[in-house]
Amino acid sequence: MRQLIKTLLTLLLILVPVSLLAADAMQGQGRGPSLDSLFFSTKYGLTLLFVIVGTVLIWVGQMKRQLRIALMLLAFLIFGGILISVHPSPVCATTKPFIQGMRNPFLVMLVFVGAVTLLFNKSYCGTACPGGALQEFIYWLPFVKKGNRKEKVPFRISNAVRIGVTALFFIFVLTAGISIFEYINFFELFHWTIPGNALLLLTLTVVIVLVLVVSAFYYRPFCYFLCPMGLATWILEQFSLSRVRLDREKCTDCGICVHASPCPAVEGILEEKVIRADCHLCGECIESCPEDALDFGIRGR
Ligand code: SF4
Ligand code: SF4
Numbered sequence: 605m606r607q608l609i610k611t612l613l614t615l616l617l618i619l620v621p622v623s624l625l626a627a628d629a630m631q632g633q634g635r636g637p638s639l640d641s642l643f644f645s646t647k648y649g650l651t652l653l654f655v656i657v658g659t660v661l662i663w664v665g666q667m668k669r670q671l672r673i674a675l676m677l678l679a680f681l682i683f684g685g686i687l688i689s690v691h692p693s694p695v696c697a698t699t700k701p702f703i704q705g706m707r708n709p710f711l712v713m714l715v716f717v718g719a720v721t722l723l724f725n726k727s728y729c730g731t732a733c734p735g736g737a738l739q740e741f742i743y744w745l746p747f748v749k750k751g752n753r754k755e756k757v758p759f760r761i762s763n764a765v766r767i768g769v770t771a772l773f774f775i776f777v778l779t780a781g782i783s784i785f786e787y788i789n790f791f792e793l794f795h796w797t798i799p800g801n802a803l804l805l806l807t808l809t810v811v812i813v814l815v816l817v818v819s820a821f822y823y824r825p826f827c828y829f830l831c832p833m834g835l836a837t838w839i840l841e842q843f844s845l846s847r848v849r850l851d852r853e854k855c856t857d858c859g860i861c862v863h864a865s866p867c868p869a870v871e872g873i874l875e876e877k878v879i880r881a882d883c884h885l886c887g888e889c890i891e892s893c894p895e896d897a898l899d900f901g902i903r904g905r
Contacts, residue, residue: 635706636707636708637708637709638708639708639711639712642708642709643712643716646688647683647688647689648712648716650682650683650688650732651716651728652720654675654679654731654732655720655724655727655731655732657675657731658675658727658730658731658732658885659724659725659727659731659846661675661887662885662887662900663900663901665890665891665899667885667886667887667890668887668891669744669888669891672740672744672886672887673741673744676737676738676740676741676744677737679731679733679734679736680734680737680738680741682734683732683733683734683737684737684738684794685734685794685795685796686796690734690791690794690795691709691795692709692710692713693735693789693791693794694733694735694831694832694833694834695785695789695832695833696710696791697709697713697714697717697833698714698832698833698836699783699785699832701714702774702777702783703781703782703783716728717833717836718836718837718840721837721840721841721844722840722843722844722845723845723846724844724845724846725844725846725847725883725885725900726837726841726882726884726885727885728837729827729833729834729837729882729884730883730884730885730886731885733833734791735790735791735793735794735826735831736824736826736884738793738816738819739815739816739823739824739825740823740824740884740886742816742819742820743820743821743822743823743824743866745820756823756866756867756868757822757828757868758868759828759868759869759872759881762828762829762868763835763838763881765829765830766828766829766830766834766835767835769788769829769830769832770835773785773832786804787803787804788807788808788830789808789811790811790812790815790826790831792808793812823866823867824867827882828868828881828882834882838881838882841882841883842878842879842880846900846902846903847880847883847900847903848869848873848883848889848890848898848899848900849898849899849900849901849903850874850876850897850898851896851897851898851899852876852897854895854896854897855893855895855897856895856897858894858895860892860893860894861888861889861890861892861893861898862874863892864888864889864891864892865888865889865892866886866888867881867883867884867886867888868881869882869883869889870889873898885900
């Protein structure tokens with residue numbers, strides 16, 4: 605009950621300033637399509653469907669590997685700019701408001717992702733983000749044998765890089781008015797166009813190729829090392845109503861889940877740390893535990 609109150613308070617704390625911003629946005633000119641036409645669009649309807657399906661599957665313990673791979677492929681095909689426009693991408697929604705001001709498409713994306721993260725952990729990043737889905741789909745490709753996979757990078761290192769890049773972004777925005785994320789935005793891939801600017805073309809090609817190649821060996825590299833939306837949802841995740849839970853009485857500390865999981869979060873779950881690494885709801889740790897000691901549900905069991 606305490607957790608529910610804490611999460612509702614957090615939700616309120618976020619929604620009050622956001623609704624004030626929304627009221628301002630509705631009055632402003634040139635803020636893009638209206639808020640209701642965005643909220644009730646096919647894109648957000650389908651995104652919500654993916655979030656619900658992903659959350660229900662892990663909640664009932666049915667997030668099997670093959671199902672997960674199919675879900676990732678589907679999310680990439682639907683939200684990857686071919687069927688549904690990626691605009692604004694998670695990177696654009698978190699960074700462009702500091703350059704262009706708060707336009708309605710950014711606001712809707714931020715409110716939507718923020719709200720579902722507070723309720724269902726990183727369910728947006730984990731099930732409906734096309735960038736995350738493509739990286740994870742590549743990670744599970746069968747021709748990259750598990751034995752060939754590199755060790756996990758400690759979360760304190762990947763998170764320090766992610767925080768450092770975001771700090772650099774703010775320094776450049778405040779001093780020069782430019783966004784470094786324009787040069788490293790993996791989601792540019794989903795615009796399916798070639799940038800005219802040679803420097804942009806070079807940096808984006810390097811980043812996109814690197815992310816795609818590294819994804820075969822390391823779980824979601826862009827999410828853990830660079831994504832500003834990933835950083836924002838990691839912060840919100842710490843307050844989320846739901847998460848992977850450990851039944852300490854059942855756990856024998858065998859460590860099978862740590863080895864089976866692709867993410868750096870499971871060590872923190874076993875140590876019952878308050879602040880954990882990002883969990884993308886893949887279900888691998890839950891599936892692997894022979895003692896049934898892990899599940900996904902309302903936090904504070
Ligand atoms: S393995 Fe990691 S990402 Fe997957 S459900 Fe467990 S904690 Fe979350
Ligand atoms: S696999 Fe299960 S029993 Fe083994 S350490 Fe993980 S949670 Fe505990």
